[in-house]
Amino acid sequence: MEIPYTISTRPDTGLWNAKIGIWLFLASEVMLFGGLFSAYIFLRLDAQPGEWPHGLLNVPVGTMNTAILIMSSVTVVLAWAALKMRRYNAYWWYMLATIMCGVIFLFVKLYYEWPQKFEHYGVFLKPSALEKYEQYLGNNRRTEKGMEPRIEISGHLHNPEAIKDPSIKEYEIGLDPVFVDPNNPTNDRPHFLYVPPTDHIAKIEKEDVERIDSFGPWHSAYFASYFTITGLHGAHVLAGVLVFIYMWLPVSKKLYQRNPEHLANRVEVCGLFWHFVDLVWIFVFPLFYLL
Numbered sequence: 102m103e104i105p106y107t108i109s110t111r112p113d114t115g116l117w118n119a120k121i122g123i124w125l126f127l128a129s130e131v132m133l134f135g136g137l138f139s140a141y142i143f144l145r146l147d148a149q150p151g152e153w154p155h156g157l158l159n160v161p162v163g164t165m166n167t168a169i170l171i172m173s174s175v176t177v178v179l180a181w182a183a184l185k186m187r188r189y190n191a192y193w194w195y196m197l198a199t200i201m202c203g204v205i206f207l208f209v210k211l212y213y214e215w216p217q218k219f220e221h222y223g224v225f226l227k228p229s230a231l232e233k234y235e236q237y238l239g240n241n242r243r244t245e246k247g248m249e250p251r252i253e254i255s256g257h258l259h260n261p262e263a264i265k266d267p268s269i270k271e272y273e274i275g276l277d278p279v280f281v282d283p284n285n286p287t288n289d290r291p292h293f294l295y296v297p298p299t300d301h302i303a304k305i306e307k308e309d310v311e312r313i314d315s316f317g318p319w320h321s322a323y324f325a326s327y328f329t330i331t332g333l334h335g336a337h338v339l340a341g342v343l344v345f346i347y348m349w350l351p352v353s354k355k356l357y358q359r360n361p362e363h364l365a366n367r368v369e370v371c372g373l374f375w376h377f378v379d380l381v382w383i384f385v386f387p388l389f390y391l392l
Contacts, residue, residue: 163390
């Protein structure tokens, strides 16, 4: 028995089954990501002074990934339009472009952005030791200007063995630029353009350290939120890419030859999911990279 309205639209709603299903699914996705974004906002509002990081992500790379996803939304629409015009060869190339955009996005995230976080460290100082490292923090001037104090010194850890070796009494940190000249007014705002750690080494005694962590999920509520939301978003991108690959393989041509409209409907439904994934990133980018 053939299931009705898998290709043709229902006369009362003007939709076919899959399109109704994808909108119901996207409604649940809105609740999922809406809850995560709400949790992020409340965590940020409740953060103590100096505990919420700013300007630690690579904005140019994030901007490039945003442009890539927007481009992929365009190419998937063009792929659907090509099917509607019965131009399978054009559809094949547009779908390939969509897949490549998704793969590039994931590659940049998994092999460039995320690994850097696990090589960068933040040293949280004890309150009693903040004055000792004033030359790196610049808190006296920040207090006079009514700004949040700095309680963390970050950079590249030159002696990672010191974390587990109790015989080593200090950490050697290749400072981020903001800590080399903390009283420079230009450093009052985060450096949104990525600047690598400097060659300036700061030696921080272990007895003055409250804790030291790489920029993984364990570092702070900020990075816990970052990895949770971007990781879940990345899983959605991967799922979309896998579905698109299936629709790009030669098996799709058999479906096209049997009923072109059926394949067009499938691409439209998957395109709606892909647009939602791109829309989520439009919220992720400013929240984590810019604000």
